[in-house]
Amino acid sequence: MPSINENFLSMEKNYLFINIAKKVKAFTEAHPDADIIRMGIGDVTQPIAKCVVEAMKKGADEMGVKETFRGYEDSGAGYDFLREAVSGYYKSFGVDIPADDIRINDGAKADCGNIVDIFGNDNIVLVTDPAYPVYVDTNLMNGRKIIYANSNEKNGFAAMPDENVHADLIYLCSPNNPTGSVYTKEQLEEWIRYAKKNKAIIIYDSAYEAFITEENIPRSIFAVEGAKECAIEMCSLSKTAGFTGMRCGYTVVPHELYVTASTGEQVSIAQLWGRRQGSKFNGVSYPVQCAAAAVFTPEGQEEIKVNIRYYQENAKIISSALDEMGIKYTGGKNSPYIWFKCPNNMGSWEFFDLLLEKANVVGTPGSGFGKNGEGWFRLTAFGDRERTKEAMERIKKLTF
Amino acid sequence: MPSINENFLSMEKNYLFINIAKKVKAFTEAHPDADIIRMGIGDVTQPIAKCVVEAMKKGADEMGVKETFRGYEDSGAGYDFLREAVSGYYKSFGVDIPADDIRINDGAKADCGNIVDIFGNDNIVLVTDPAYPVYVDTNLMNGRKIIYANSNEKNGFAAMPDENVHADLIYLCSPNNPTGSVYTKEQLEEWIRYAKKNKAIIIYDSAYEAFITEENIPRSIFAVEGAKECAIEMCSLSKTAGFTGMRCGYTVVPHELYVTASTGEQVSIAQLWGRRQGSKFNGVSYPVQCAAAAVFTPEGQEEIKVNIRYYQENAKIISSALDEMGIKYTGGKNSPYIWFKCPNNMGSWEFFDLLLEKANVVGTPGSGFGKNGEGWFRLTAFGDRERTKEAMERIKKLTF
Numbered sequence: 089m090p091s092i093n094e095n096f097l098s099m100e101k102n103y104l105f106i107n108i109a110k111k112v113k114a115f116t117e118a119h120p121d122a123d124i125i126r127m128g129i130g131d132v133t134q135p136i137a138k139c140v141v142e143a144m145k146k147g148a149d150e151m152g153v154k155e156t157f158r159g160y161e162d163s164g165a166g167y168d169f170l171r172e173a174v175s176g177y178y179k180s181f182g183v184d185i186p187a188d189d190i191r192i193n194d195g196a197k198a199d200c201g202n203i204v205d206i207f208g209n210d211n212i213v214l215v216t217d218p219a220y221p222v223y224v225d226t227n228l229m230n231g232r233k234i235i236y237a238n239s240n241e242k243n244g245f246a247a248m249p250d251e252n253v254h255a256d257l258i259y260l261c262s263p264n265n266p267t268g269s270v271y272t273k274e275q276l277e278e279w280i281r282y283a284k285k286n287k288a289i290i291i292y293d294s295a296y297e298a299f300i301t302e303e304n305i306p307r308s309i310f311a312v313e314g315a316k317e318c319a320i321e322m323c324s325l326s327k328t329a330g331f332t333g334m335r336c337g338y339t340v341v342p343h344e345l346y347v348t349a350s351t352g353e354q355v356s357i358a359q360l361w362g363r364r365q366g367s368k369f370n371g372v373s374y375p376v377q378c379a380a381a382a383v384f385t386p387e388g389q390e391e392i393k394v395n396i397r398y399y400q401e402n403a404k405i406i407s408s409a410l411d412e413m414g415i416k417y418t419g420g421k422n423s424p425y426i427w428f429k430c431p432n433n434m435g436s437w438e439f440f441d442l443l444l445e446k447a448n449v450v451g452t453p454g455s456g457f458g459k460n461g462e463g464w465f466r467l468t469a470f471g472d473r474e475r476t477k478e479a480m481e482r483i484k485k486l487t488f
Numbered sequence: 489m490p491s492i493n494e495n496f497l498s499m500e501k502n503y504l505f506i507n508i509a510k511k512v513k514a515f516t517e518a519h520p521d522a523d524i525i526r527m528g529i530g531d532v533t534q535p536i537a538k539c540v541v542e543a544m545k546k547g548a549d550e551m552g553v554k555e556t557f558r559g560y561e562d563s564g565a566g567y568d569f570l571r572e573a574v575s576g577y578y579k580s581f582g583v584d585i586p587a588d589d590i591r592i593n594d595g596a597k598a599d600c601g602n603i604v605d606i607f608g609n610d611n612i613v614l615v616t617d618p619a620y621p622v623y624v625d626t627n628l629m630n631g632r633k634i635i636y637a638n639s640n641e642k643n644g645f646a647a648m649p650d651e652n653v654h655a656d657l658i659y660l661c662s663p664n665n666p667t668g669s670v671y672t673k674e675q676l677e678e679w680i681r682y683a684k685k686n687k688a689i690i691i692y693d694s695a696y697e698a699f700i701t702e703e704n705i706p707r708s709i710f711a712v713e714g715a716k717e718c719a720i721e722m723c724s725l726s727k728t729a730g731f732t733g734m735r736c737g738y739t740v741v742p743h744e745l746y747v748t749a750s751t752g753e754q755v756s757i758a759q760l761w762g763r764r765q766g767s768k769f770n771g772v773s774y775p776v777q778c779a780a781a782a783v784f785t786p787e788g789q790e791e792i793k794v795n796i797r798y799y800q801e802n803a804k805i806i807s808s809a810l811d812e813m814g815i816k817y818t819g820g821k822n823s824p825y826i827w828f829k830c831p832n833n834m835g836s837w838e839f840f841d842l843l844l845e846k847a848n849v850v851g852t853p854g855s856g857f858g859k860n861g862e863g864w865f866r867l868t869a870f871g872d873r874e875r876t877k878e879a880m881e882r883i884k885k886l887t888f
Contacts, residue, residue: 089687089747090656091608096760097749103766109562131559141552144775145545151733152541159531159732162509194594194770201768205629208491225767229605256490287489332559333551333774347489349497360496366503367625368601370594373776374733375544 095231104221104456105129111440112450125471125479128450130265130425132330132470134398137391140329140382147378164371165362166192166338173384174338183308189342189358191365192372192380196295196324196337200259201226202368203291203320203339206360207257214255216247218266218457218464220293223259240460245269245418245427249282258283260309261293263300266457266466267427268419270305276312283318289345289357290319295337298328298396300422308340316342320357327424327470329383329392336372336380399424402476403469409480424469427454432488439465447482495631504621504856505529511840512850525871525879528850530665530825532730532870534798537791540729540782547778564771565762566592566738573784574738583708589742589758591765592772592780596695596724596737600659601626602768603691603720603739606760607657614655616647618666618857618864620693623659640860645669645818645827649682658683660709661693663700666857666866667827668819670705676712683718689745689757690719695737698728698796700822708740716742720757727824727870729783729792736772736780799824802876803869809880824869827854832888839865847882 102110108128116124150156161167171187178185193199200222213227217236227234235255237247245267260279262271271279283290290309297307308323309315324337331337341358349355372380382388407420410428417428430439436453443449443465452468454461469476502510508528516524550556561567571587578585593599600622613627617636627634635655637647645667660679662671671679683690690709697707708723709715724737731737741758749755772780782788807820810828817828830839836853843849843865852868854861869876 090611090689092747092749092755092760093606093608094749094751096606096763097751097753097755099763101759102763106563106766129560133554133557133559135554135557136548136551138552141548144548144551148536148541148544148548148775148779151536151544152538154533154535157533157535157730157733159533159730160529161733163506194773197770198768206493206496208493211490222767229764229767289490330557330559332770333557333561335770335773347492349492349494351494351497353497355492355497359501360492363496363499363502364629366506367622367629368598370597370732370735373594373735373773375548375775376773379548 093229095229099225099228103225104452108450108452112444115444122448124448124450125475125482126450127467127471127476127479128452130327130468130470131332132327132399133472134330134395136330136334136379137383137388137395139385139387139391140379143382144375144379147375151374158374161371164365164369166190166372167374167377170377170381173381177384178308178310181307181311183310185310185340186343189340191339191341191361192377193337193339193369194335194372195326196293196322197222199322199337199339200291200293202364203361204230204232205364206357211256212254214258214288216260216264217459218245218454218461219259220261220265221457224458236458238460239264239267239269241416241429246271246275248275249279251282254286256286256288258288258290259293260290261295263296263419263423263425265293265296266425266452266454266461268423268425270300270422272304273306273312276306276309280312280314280318284314288318289347290315292319292321294321295324296327296423297323298392299400299424301400302422305422310340310342316344318345320345325380325383329388330395331380334376334379336376398473399469402471402473405476406467406469406480409484413484420469426467426469428465428467430463430465433463434488436462436465442486443483446486447479449479449482493629495629499625499628503625504852508850508852512844515844522848524848524850525875526850527867527871527876527879528852530727530868530870531732532727533872534730534795536730536734536779537783537788537795539785539787539791540779543782544775544779547775551774558774561771564765564769566590566772567774567777570777570781573781577784578708578710581707581711583710585710585740586743589740591739591741591761592777593737593739593769594735594772595726596693596722597622599722599737599739600691600693602764603761604630604632605764606757611656612654614658614688616660616664617859618645618854618861619659620661620665621857624858636858638860639664639667639669641816641829646671646675648675649679651682654686656686656688658688658690659693660690661695663696663819663823663825665693665696666825666852666854666861668823668825670700670822672704673706673712676706676709680712680714680718684714688718689747690715692719692721694721695724696727696823697723698792699800699824701800702822705822710740710742716744718745720745725780725783728796729788730795731780734776734779736776798873799869802871802873805876806867806869806880809884813884820869826867826869828865828867830863830865833863834888836862836865842886843883846886847879849879849882
């Protein structure tokens with residue numbers, strides 16, 4: 089009989105958001121008339137930009153004509169037209185990434201999870217806590233040792249390195265999911281110094297970079313000197329351009345990045361990752377890549393900025409309501425997430441249940457993101473304007 | 489410094505088809521005027537059916553309107569409309585698969601590779617040789633022991649189990665890539681008996697099922713009794729409906745399938761696989777799923793059958809030419825692949841070079857699929873009609 093990967097047995101039975109979906113489903117079945125407002129899973133609600141839809145339809149039409157039909161991509165790393173467009177996007181905020189260092193994927197989550205395939209299971213993995221569950225889950229699946237850097241009220245939920253502990257792989261996410269905190273340039277410089285001292289690699293999740301408005305907050309770790317020798321970056325169009333249902337993102341593995349194997353051989357991380365992807369991934373749908381490329385045109389940028397401003401305005405509505413209620417929070421600025429302390433010292437799931445039952449609002453319990461999340465709660469600004477207002481009105485009326 | 493997964497060092501530097509692409513690129517750069525005919529990588533050439541293109545465009549339009557916009561799928565397992573359509577497709581050839589046992593993916597390759605994440609690294613993996621490189625590569629990446637069942641001229645390149653060896657995981661592919669051989673119902677019954685005796689799980693790749701024309705050749709392992717307690721099946725629309733550039737497939741994990749963990753716990757394979765996918769996959773693009781669903785409509789089935797017949801006719805052209813030349817082959821019937829013995833006892837890569845240089849035809853060296861492939865060669869019927877004819881004319885003119 090095949091043995092299973094028993095690391096799975098020590099994990100939570102379900103991925104966090106599947107648990108939440110189940111709870112909400114059970115509640116709606118019991119209360120079919122309840123008017124639920126969903127601010128839990130960080131899913132967007134504004135439609136895809138018109139020029140992006142048109143680009144996808146053009147791509148679909150090309151697939152229906154023999155002369156323009158496209159089958160497998162040669163490399164599976166993405167079409168040059170899209171890799172060039174992503175490279176140009178980086179350039180627009182002052183970061184120089186050659187197109188060859190970019191691989192197109194079906195979303196940052198897959199790459200954040202799959203990248204660990206190329207590393208040994210004996211590595212010590214550093215994750216800031218609370219964190220996006222994928223960083224932890226995908227390393228638990230391989231039985232790796234995970235250590236945590238505490239993000240908490242004291243440091244504004246932006247954990248910094250501890251010089252006394254060693255790590256080989258470091259996950260950072262800024263703007264942070266779930267806490268909405270951001271790293272300044274100086275803070276990232278400190279992380280890079282720490283990584284270099286430990287010869288570690290930083291896996292940097294920049295999925296929320298489009299929400300950054302302040303000057304001194306880098307939109308990419310590669311905006312910080314020295315990152316190309318110690319970092320990989322994953323980004324996605326999910327939040328930038330509403331691609332949660334379209335599925336397209338990109339990963340930057342600098343060609344400068346090498347590690348030494350036990351044989352003494354210098355091994356290119358980009359080469360290893362390409363080898364993994366060559367056997368386990370076949371590239372992103374061509375019409376989806378056409379759609380993604382349209383995001384990076386001047387017209388596309390214009391259109392998506394309207395949506396981002398819409399969500400930023402929602403974030404202000406949420407923060408203002410919390411201000412009124414005297415509830416402490418991080419995020420909401422430079423970030424679509426608002427992370428707040430559950431009122432009356434309630435536990436995260438306790439508050440989740442109360443919010444669902446009394447206000448019919450779905451949020452995400454902070455404890456689902458790690459131990460430092462206990463007693464905290466995440467709301468997203470990705471909802472509809474009127475529904476966001478309505479949700480905050482309902483919450484303000486609650487008594488705790 | 490992070491250790492790498494050193495299993496990568498013992499693998500070929502590149503995935504087979506990337507090596508071929510590099511060789512062809514070098515040749516075309518040296519001979520810019522050469523009129524290359526590509527019959528190497530098994531990529532299709534006929535455009536996507538009109539009704540499928542229209543369904544994708546409709547899906548894209550829905551994404552551009554707030555009321556019909558779709559973000560994340562709740563489960564990431566695929567929309568019900570598509571899972572039901574796949575279930576109905578199975579029913580059309582007499583196989584009963586509930587929609588809940590089906591997960592939609594971005595192609596069979598990804599799932600064939602990723603499924604091994606849920607199994608222990610101590611499993612003995614049985615692969616028929618020659619085989620699609622993904623089965624071997626993805627297990628080598630985890631350091632698993634691989635044993636081979638020989639497919640060779642004697643058994644018509646359709647390996648059967650050896651009762652004297654034990655295996656825990658078994659990869660089967662019928663119609664076979666690369667050999668074009670197919671398993672009869674009786675042969676699959678023998679494999680299922682062997683799997684049950686060994687308490688093994690069969691990972692069955694049915695990506696080429698749409699090419700089966702004969703009665704006694706099952707289009708799914710689930711057409712054979714007892715398979716639901718010992719098999720998983722991966723299929724894809726890549727070859728069925730020309731989706732190599734669209735990216736959509738499906739995996740069937742029967743809810744009946746359980747294994748016993750070392751703790752004695754009965755573990756559902758579907759639950760484990762769902763857990764893996766929950767953390768590492770976010771579902772397939774909505775417009776791509778709309779396109780895939782259209783494949784299974786009566787109109788879609790009508791349209792794709794025209795393409796399949798086109799490729800089947802190409803297969804006949806290739807086989808007839810080989811018949812004329814007195815060259816032995818398998819496949820071409822029930823399969824888009826033709827697998828033949830290199831003339832004059834040439835080695836596979838030797839013949840590859842000769843074919844590329846003298847006839848400007850790209851094929852796939854059999855040795856790239858395993859040791860039993862040495863001295864054999866694969867051509868695909870997925871090309872253009874006139875180009876296929878032209879290629880075979882050029883080959884017939886060669887002197888060996």
